[in-house]
């Protein structure tokens with residue numbers, strides 16, 4: 001039995017942080033940000049007491065509404081996030097509570113920017129095994145809660161967003177066909193958050209040293225990302241005998257336009273076949289891939305071959321090959 005995506009929805013908060021506004025906060029320019037990353041603006045969740053689950057619930061409610069699914073029918077919720085509402089309980093549980101989902105179990109999955117595809121593959125196993133019938137796959141991050149807005153090397157990159165997919169047993173044979181997921185913990189030194197975990201719990205010192213923010217060695221991550229996201233995407237094509245013109249869409253994690261372009265070039269596919277919205281949202285970590293699927297939904301047709309590809313801290317990386325299962329226009 002195959003697991004098929006049967007609906008997708010996304011949400012971004014209203015406030016738009018432009019490159020121009022960033023030039024008034026740190027020593028940067030619109031030209032630098034555009035040339036090095038492809039980003040023009042990003043959305044930021046503002047408001048006291050609002051967290052990742054508040055964006056995710058908007059995506060989930062929209063998804064349940066458009067697919068005609070009642071909250072009681074959902075039997076599993078998995079949330080990919082690096083910015084949970086709290087260390088515990090899982091944000092998936094909070095989302096379920098706020099959305100009126102009463103008959104599901106839920107948990108969070110953390111694989112940094114690869115979290116959404118890890119979660120999609122994990123969720124698909126519950127469908128394929130026959131134990132679960134309607135699974136919510138959520139990818140959501142309030143990156144603004146862990147970004148230092150005085151650090152120009154990271155604050156220009158990230159934004160806030162949430163996306164949600166409904167996964168069900170396939171009715172027409174289309175769905176998730178194959179995946180390759182990888183991780184290498186020795187890469188953790190290049191991209192991490194230094195404090196707030198059990199090794200270095202929060203203290204006055206960790207706050208003063210700004211250790212609760214994203215720490216990233218951009219160039220090291222860039223090199224690893226270019227090589228591995230392209231490699232794993234080509235590998236899944238070869239494994240499934242896919243030529244470049246068999247692929248309808250590449251759906252890449254939106255971390256940097258140059259990384260996306262390099263991956264597409266290695267796969268031999270044209271820019272027209274690549275979903276890119278980084279210019280409007282920046283890197284929303286677990287929100288990037290579902291936000292792309294949401295925005296391109298009305299162009300997707302049953303049987304379209306999609307390659308999803310991601311790369312992130314850990315290091316983690318991977319690709320998913322699926323055949324789109326429904327007419328996104330309906």
Ligand code: UT7
Pocket residue numbers: 027028029032033036037113152153156217218219220221222225254255256259283285311312313
């Ligand atoms: O999704 C999770 C995975 N993360 C990623 O995939 C991120 C991968 N890395 C990247 O996307 C890029 O490395 C960055 C966008 C983070 C940085 O771009 P880069 O082309 O690698 O720049 P760089 O770090 O080599 O810095 C080049 C110069 C430096 O100045 P000097 O030393 O040459 O004088 C930086 O200080 O650019 C400077 N710089 C900036 N200048 C203006 C760094 N950030 C900025 C900025 N504005 N915002």
